[in-house]
Amino acid sequence: MNRDTRGVLFTLFGGIFWGFSxxxxxxxxxxxxxxxxxLTNIRLLGAGVVLVLLSLLKxxxxxLGIWKNKRDGLQVILFAVFGLLFCQYAYLTxxxxxxxxxxxxxxxxxxxxxxxxxxIRRRRLPGKKEITxxxxxxxxxFLLATHGDPSSMVLSPRGLTWxxxxxxxxxxxxxxxxxxxxxxxxxxxxxxxxxxxxxVLGIGQKVWTIPVNLDLKGYLALAGIVVVGTIFxxxxxxxxxxxxxxxxxxxxxxxxxxxxxxxxxxWLHTDFQIIDLAGFVSIMATVFLLAKRGEQK
Numbered sequence: 001m002n003r004d005t006r007g008v009l010f011t012l013f014g015g016i017f018w019g020f021s022x023x024x025x026x027x028x029x030x031x032x033x034x035x036x037x038x039l040t041n042i043r044l045l046g047a048g049v050v051l052v053l054l055s056l057l058k059x060x061x062x063x064l065g066i067w068k069n070k071r072d073g074l075q076v077i078l079f080a081v082f083g084l085l086f087c088q089y090a091y092l093t094x095x096x097x098x099x100x101x102x103x104x105x106x107x108x109x110x111x112x113x114x115x116x117x118x119x120i121r122r123r124r125l126p127g128k129k130e131i132t133x134x135x136x137x138x139x140x141x142f143l144l145a146t147h148g149d150p151s152s153m154v155l156s157p158r159g160l161t162w163x164x165x166x167x168x169x170x171x172x173x174x175x176x177x178x179x180x181x182x183x184x185x186x187x188x189x190x191x192x193x194x195x196x197x198x199x200v201l202g203i204g205q206k207v208w209t210i211p212v213n214l215d216l217k218g219y220l221a222l223a224g225i226v227v228v229g230t231i232f233x234x235x236x237x238x239x240x241x242x243x244x245x246x247x248x249x250x251x252x253x254x255x256x257x258x259x260x261x262x263x264x265x266x267w268l269h270t271d272f273q274i275i276d277l278a279g280f281v282s283i284m285a286t287v288f289l290l291a292k293r294g295e296q297k
Contacts, residue, residue, distance in 0.1 A: 007249070008248075014233045025096075032214055036092045036095075042207075043092075072184065085197035086172060101264045102159070102163065103166065106166060111287055117171070130289075140283035190238075254284060254288075
């Protein structure tokens with residue numbers, strides 16, 4: 001297998017595994033009524049421990065060296081709390097109030113928010129493609145929330161609110177670690193970010209006091225989130241980025257909402273209507289518009 005083929009396959013599987021983890025979260029919320037804070041904590045801690053160990057085995061000097069630079073260490077902590085923790089908690093909570101497919105698609109409004117912030121920072125108006133992306137994002141959100149009827153809300157207010165919060169959190173997750181990832185590598189930064197985020201959330205929520213009652217199927221779904229949907233997904237995606245570049249990888253990884261929707265429909269029997277799919281397409285079109293613009297720059 002050549003490098004390009006490997007990069008494409010790994011990136012696609014990374015996106016599919018992320019979508020699968022969303023469906024596993026929906027399964028746990030529906031059948032076991034687990035707390036989203038508890039689930040986020042287990043996901044971050046479990047994946048964080050494994051990724052940090054992998055980074056130490058791969059390059060011990062780099063993995064430990066990040067903490068010798070106080071500024072970079074502080075940035076990792078900020079990324080852990082306001083990036084990863086914020087992102088994972090908002091996303092899983094959005095799933096608990098809606099479903100995996102809808103929550104995943106709403107999170108993909110994040111690139112539009114990033115584009116808006118860039119325009120504000122550079123004090124310029126959006127271009128034609130950026131305006132089109134904003135219109136499509138608003139239209140897609142409107143269709144998902146109301147099915148085209150502004151007098152009614154199909155998506156629960158909490159589901160919509162947490163979905164929009166997850167989009168904001170995705171923007172924070174993307175922007176916060178930009179400098180340190182290029183310096184120390186994605187595996188090191190993501191691993192420490194997850195580990196620290198899990199510890200902070202666990203202490204803050206006292207997750208050991210939250211009652212959880214899982215059977216074998218529940219633990220398998222939990223493993224699907226931590227092992228398949230986090231450890232495997234992140235490592236495969238990062239390998240894909242290394243093989244084919246960030247732009248192509250980000251486009252291919254947008255298979256995630258398609259994967260989450262398919263698992264939600266065929267495994268969990270979630271009901272989606274044609275107008276929901278129209279909303280999905282509208283929001284996902286913004287990813288390709290903005291990525292294409294970024295590639296041209």
